[in-house]
Amino acid sequence: MNKLSRKRVAKQKGLTLVLVTLAMIILLGFAALAIDVNHALLNKTRLQNAVDTAALSAAVLLDAGNDEDTVRSSVGEALTNAMAATGNSEFTIPNTSISVTLSNDPLTFGGAYNHALESYVRVAVSNISLNSFFLSYFGIDKFVAASAVAGPSSSITHVCNVVPMAVCAATHSGSDDFLGYDFGEIYALKVASTSQTEMGPGNFQLLDFGSGASTVRNALAGGFEGCVDVNNQADTKPGGSVGPVGQGLNTRFGDYGAGLSESDYPSDVYIKEPNDLATIDGDGNVEYSDSFNYANYKAASASCIDGGGDGYCRTGEVERRVLSIPMVNCAGSGGGSTTLPITAIGCFFLIQKAPTNNSGQQAVFGEFIEDCTIVNGSTGIIPSNEGPYRLQLYKDPLSGES
Template sequence: MNKLSRKSVRKQKGLTLVLVTLAMVVLLGFSALAIDVNHALLNKTRLQNAVDTAALSAAVLLDSGNDEDSVRSSIFEAISNVTAAEGNAELSVLEGAVSITFSNDPLNFGGTYNHDLESYVRVAVSDVPLSNYFLSFFGISKLVSASAVAGPSSSITHVCNVVPMAVCAATSSGAEDFLGYNYGEVYALKMGSVGQSEMVEGNFQLLDFGSGASTVRTALAGGFEGCVDLNNDANTKPGGTVGPVGQGLNTRFGDYSSSLTEANYPSDINVKEPSDLATIDSNGNVEYTDSWGYEDYKAESEGCVNGSGGGYCRNGEVERRVLSVPMVNCATPDDSSGGGVVNYPITSIGCFFLIQKAPTSNSGQEAVFGEFIEDCTIVNGATGVVPSNEGAYKLQLYKDPLSEES
């Protein structure tokens, strides 16, 4: 009897050893999941942040007219800068692991690409190796990948960085124009005297974004923090308010006065003006004979950025002279508010390049002039659902159609 009991104990000891070994394997597996998987997810997030940053910076460069080769270089540089930051040292991304694709459709990166149309960029980084802690015991390699798509949004329906001026627009667009405005043509954005504007007399195409000349001044300098909804009406601000208008707009040329400072309202990087300035007659007809315009400004601004520009370059920001201007239907005024204030329905947002400095006095009763351009970026706003290459837009990230994880 005792002999059988001793044998049974020895058998149980052997079974216990097997169970303990199996339990250790299971625990090791859970350790691999808890440590290695969390480690992989952390670095996946870091890599995704790097790719998102690279894609957005590339979209900005494409939007500014840079060629694809320089954009590719900027992507590699952006990824290298992010992965070299503290905490990201383990992410060693080789150039061969980076795939860069351009498209005119954020949902299709397999077709032809035209640089002159809306441009979207897809940045994908594949199979970046990470250190293994426990998964190596199971013969499993740990790799992370990430991708991002960035480019212009659909046209904006809710804009938050417009200027308090308005232009009268047609109710529809033609084959060669947008709401009656021709691309590349110079228009008056704010009139200088009575009879020049289609608006009700006493209004010079200024909008009421607050109260008083100080609000006009800071808003035109770029200090308006409110938003404009295209479904609402715009209230005019009667009177010329010439001095504050000029003081606000001219900060974009590096001219500062009153309470406006360069620290708060930086100038444009390119402050060049045409040799022959635009003028306007008493009937509101604009005359501009100089050939210099927005396309020249963009080409010269590249020289300002890389240090090869002329004396017109300043330590400022690119395209501070591009204004998002509400376009209103002047054919249906509502002056029931009294005091000369008129309400006009907002039709769209127009993009204008400030061709020259604004007047700061009534001498000559000159207007504010801007060249109508096809599109422009905005700081903040809500987009519509229909893609369009006209009007204001913003640069944003899109869901990558080739990856469910982006």
């Protein structure tokens, strides 16, 4: 009996050793799989970020009117630059793996395309091979792919980062303008004389966002926390309030006073003004002969961020000089405190500092630009590249992953 028991115990020990060995092999296999899977997911994320960047970059060029060949060629360059960034150099993206498709509908790609209509771009990258750590021992290769769609959002209908000024808009847009405003032209955003505006006696193109000079000052500095809706109405605020208006707006140029601080209202990163300032005559006609414009500002502010600059750079926020301003229908305005319908939200670049006194009866001037960023707000359901909107990413209808 003793001899038989010892033999049985020896057999059990041998079986246990086999089971432990098999378990260790299985655990090592799972560990190896986890390493390769995590590695693939990491690089999938890197590739998706690069493709998102390339699609948005292409959408910007497409939106700016560049031809299709320029847009398509920009994608490869954008992907190359993105993958050359720190941490992204593990693999390259050959041109044969890149597909660029243009469409007038973010939900349909591959059909007819009209460059004159709202335009969307789809960028897809496929069959990017990755190094395998352990899967190669099992005869398995690793590949990643990614795609992205970018284009204009629908028109903005609800905006929260507006300022309490308004401009009178036409009832409809022409072939070369938006509600009577030409992109790149300089307009008066707040006038110094009621003869310079269509809002009627007592109005200087200010809106009533709350009574008191401090409310006007803080709202124009960027402190308004309310929202406005297109197709709703806004109340005008009679009176010029020249001092508070200038004090609030000029924080965007780094000028502080009247209790305003840089910590609450940072300046723009670039504060240059034109050498020849814009002016307005008694009838409301704006005169501007200087070449400085929003395009110059964008290039200069980008240089400031990159550490360059021409002496007008400051520590601040990009595009603090870009204002979201309600465009209202002034038809029938009788002057005084009146209610006007909001037709749209316009984007204006603050070309120069606002006056802080009424000497010379000068206005607040802004260049009408195509779009601007909204901090809080929402868009409608009809895509449009006319008026303020966002260039954004969409879910790719041809991929369940993006």
